[in-house]
Amino acid sequence: MTTSTTLTTTRRALHAVAERLVAGPQYAAAGDIRLAVRPGGIGGWLPASSAIIGTELVAGEGRYPLRGSLSELAAAAGITARDLRDVYSGSPDFATDEPVDVDPDAAASILRAFELGDAALRALAPTEERVLWPEHFDVGVTVAEVNYGVSPGDALIEEPYAYVGPWVVPAGPFWNQPFGAARVMTELPTERDVLDFFVAGRSALPAG
Numbered sequence: 001m002t003t004s005t006t007l008t009t010t011r012r013a014l015h016a017v018a019e020r021l022v023a024g025p026q027y028a029a030a031g032d033i034r035l036a037v038r039p040g041g042i043g044g045w046l047p048a049s050s051a052i053i054g055t056e057l058v059a060g061e062g063r064y065p066l067r068g069s070l071s072e073l074a075a076a077a078g079i080t081a082r083d084l085r086d087v088y089s090g091s092p093d094f095a096t097d098e099p100v101d102v103d104p105d106a107a108a109s110i111l112r113a114f115e116l117g118d119a120a121l122r123a124l125a126p127t128e129e130r131v132l133w134p135e136h137f138d139v140g141v142t143v144a145e146v147n148y149g150v151s152p153g154d155a156l157i158e159e160p161y162a163y164v165g166p167w168v169v170p171a172g173p174f175w176n177q178p179f180g181a182a183r184v185m186t187e188l189p190t191e192r193d194v195l196d197f198f199v200a201g202r203s204a205l206p207a208g
Contacts, residue, residue, distance in 0.1 A: 117150025
């Protein structure tokens with residue numbers, strides 16, 4: 001059974017690996033921090049970048065289970081870990097000797113949420129660039145001063161959720177969060193459900 005504790009622990013570990021072993025090395029090589037949703041996981045924006053697929057780190061021709069410390073995982077994969085504290089604030093608070101504790105069910109839940117979100121965003125705004133940003137660790141787009149996306153959870157909402165975040169949040173029953181509106185992904189089990197939530201949020205915005 002996936003609990004809030006295993007979700008939080010797994011999310012922290014995935015976030016740290018995504019930043020320091022995928023986005024960070026990509027930034028060092030090419031000046032690009034962007035991540036993208038991949039089948040079964042997430043990867044760097046550039047084809048040669050490493051990736052997280054399921055519960056493994058994929059680097060070059062190798063696949064390395066997400067276990068041990070962050071520094072041990074980097075050494076096994078032949079990656080020079082790099083944080084992005086000089087690029088943005090809010091880098092994951094995760095020590096290099098801290099265990100990369102990833103629960104398979106929690107990882108599957110988080111990565112599935114990203115996949116559903118990415119597909120729904122593609123349908124909502126097919127011409128917009130969908131980016132999984134390593135800072136906040138969510139996949140999203142911005143259309144007409146409204147952010148749409150999916151988060152794996154955070155301090156406010158512990159489990160994966162979809163969100164609609166207008167730059168100026170209007171009044172009304174749809175808007176149930178300080179940043180706009182959110183629905184947990186357990187209530188949105190399909191791509192269609194996520195898309196319908198995004199569309200409902202767009203429709204709840206004031207005309208103008």
